[in-house]
Amino acid sequence: MLLSKFLFCILLFFVLTFSSAESLGFTCKSNTTSKCKSLAGYVSPNATTLSSIVSLFGITDFNSLLGANNLPIRTKPSRSVAAKETIKIPFTCSCNNGTGISDKGPIYKVQSGESLYHIATDLFGFLVTTDEIAAVNNISNPDLIDVDQLLRIPLPCNCDDVDGNRVLHYAYKVSPNKSLEMIAKEFGATEESLLILNNLTDAKQLEAESILDVPLRVCTSMIRNTSADYPLLLPNGTYTFTANNCVKCSCDSSGKYWETFLEPKNWTLYCEPSPPEVKVRNWKECPTTTCVKEIEPGNNWGVQLGMSIFDSRCSDVEGKHNEWSCAYTGYNSRRQTVSVYMVNETRCIRGPSSGSSKMSTQSSNLVSFLINFGLLLCSALISS
Ligand SMILES: *[C@@H]1O[C@H](CO)[C@@H](O)[C@H](O)[C@H]1NC(C)=O
Numbered sequence: 001m002l003l004s005k006f007l008f009c010i011l012l013f014f015v016l017t018f019s020s021a022e023s024l025g026f027t028c029k030s031n032t033t034s035k036c037k038s039l040a041g042y043v044s045p046n047a048t049t050l051s052s053i054v055s056l057f058g059i060t061d062f063n064s065l066l067g068a069n070n071l072p073i074r075t076k077p078s079r080s081v082a083a084k085e086t087i088k089i090p091f092t093c094s095c096n097n098g099t100g101i102s103d104k105g106p107i108y109k110v111q112s113g114e115s116l117y118h119i120a121t122d123l124f125g126f127l128v129t130t131d132e133i134a135a136v137n138n139i140s141n142p143d144l145i146d147v148d149q150l151l152r153i154p155l156p157c158n159c160d161d162v163d164g165n166r167v168l169h170y171a172y173k174v175s176p177n178k179s180l181e182m183i184a185k186e187f188g189a190t191e192e193s194l195l196i197l198n199n200l201t202d203a204k205q206l207e208a209e210s211i212l213d214v215p216l217r218v219c220t221s222m223i224r225n226t227s228a229d230y231p232l233l234l235p236n237g238t239y240t241f242t243a244n245n246c247v248k249c250s251c252d253s254s255g256k257y258w259e260t261f262l263e264p265k266n267w268t269l270y271c272e273p274s275p276p277e278v279k280v281r282n283w284k285e286c287p288t289t290t291c292v293k294e295i296e297p298g299n300n301w302g303v304q305l306g307m308s309i310f311d312s313r314c315s316d317v318e319g320k321h322n323e324w325s326c327a328y329t330g331y332n333s334r335r336q337t338v339s340v341y342m343v344n345e346t347r348c349i350r351g352p353s354s355g356s357s358k359m360s361t362q363s364s365n366l367v368s369f370l371i372n373f374g375l376l377l378c379s380a381l382i383s384s
Pocket residue numbers: 029031
């Protein structure tokens with residue numbers, strides 16, 4: 001009898017220590033401290049505005065919020081956010097000693113009458129638990145918090161590569177009735193990677209309202225590892241401003257920006273000079289972002305970042321042609337330079353049937369710049 005009681009106590013002890021040692025944030029393999037960009041899906045409990053979300057999460061760059069949510073650059077901070085609407089929160093992740101949580105912030109100031117539970121659920125939409133807030137803030141009794149006390153909110157995040165690929169980790173709140181399969185499909189992840197990342201043995205272990213570590217595929221880019229913004233991890237349907245706001249880069253899985261090329265370059269980062277309403281930071285003005293291409297000896301053509309030239313002289317019976325596009329490769333803050341690179345690719349033109357109608361709608365888009373200097377215009381090439 002005594003023995004069984006003793007065993008029960010031992011068991012209870014293990015259960016208690018296991019649950020109280022519930023790890024903070026997401027598990028990351030990184031041993032040393034590594035930092036990266038991360039996203040959290042904030043499901044606003046009540047109707048609110050973007051500016052309230054900005055102050056709740058301590059977002060310093062409003063444009064980064066717009067870019068993460070693919071909202072137009074002219075969106076006002078007063079834009080309303082409906083209850084239950086998901087807003088992606090961009091933040092810096094710090095992976096330290098196996099734990100990935102937001103780096104330093106957000107910081108929340110306790111108002112009168114608020115409990116940790118209210119803060120974790122009603123305010124931060126279940127992205128954190130009361131235990132996690134208590135743990136990072138050394139709160140021994142979660143029922144005792146003071147008005148005006150500053151709390152660090154540890155948003156879960158991760159910096160690990162997945163299957164050898166760089167990804168952007170998204171802290172996703174599992175909505176009711178969502179299966180792991182549906183989530184995997186929605187975000188283009190495999191069920192297996194979701195199970196491993198989240199330490200689940202079985203898809204049935206998935207709990208509604210829990211926060212799942214979802215790896216988002218990012219666009220490949222030509223940004224050099226010496227650039228201050230390396231690696232620029234942009235998932236599908238997002239944009240960002242980089243190089244002190246001089247360059248706008250976006251990621252689209254369908255290669256929207258490359259539709260004129262008939263063979264879309266999907267999942268490739270597309271960068272162009274920022275629109276004028278985006279103010280340059282730190283620098284007096286934006287440096288030039290023009291690629292130079294020597295057409296003939298002594299005859300150079302400048303191609304603006306993001307634009308392309310087709311060289312129809314290279315086309316042959318199979319419809320192959322050469323294309324040069326001016327791509328972004330990074331910036332140097334101290335030297336005040338933005339570097340670009342002329343990408344040379346041989347592409348294959350498929351049948352003109354789908355192409356010609358596409359061209360006419362795309363020409364107004366003017367994302368590509370087609371030059372006719374003894375080189376044929378691409379549209380002429382297609383309609384022929
Ligand atoms: C972390 O580093 C320690 C020593 O610095 C080492 O013993 C341990 O194996 C490392 N763990 C991992 C998972 O790399």
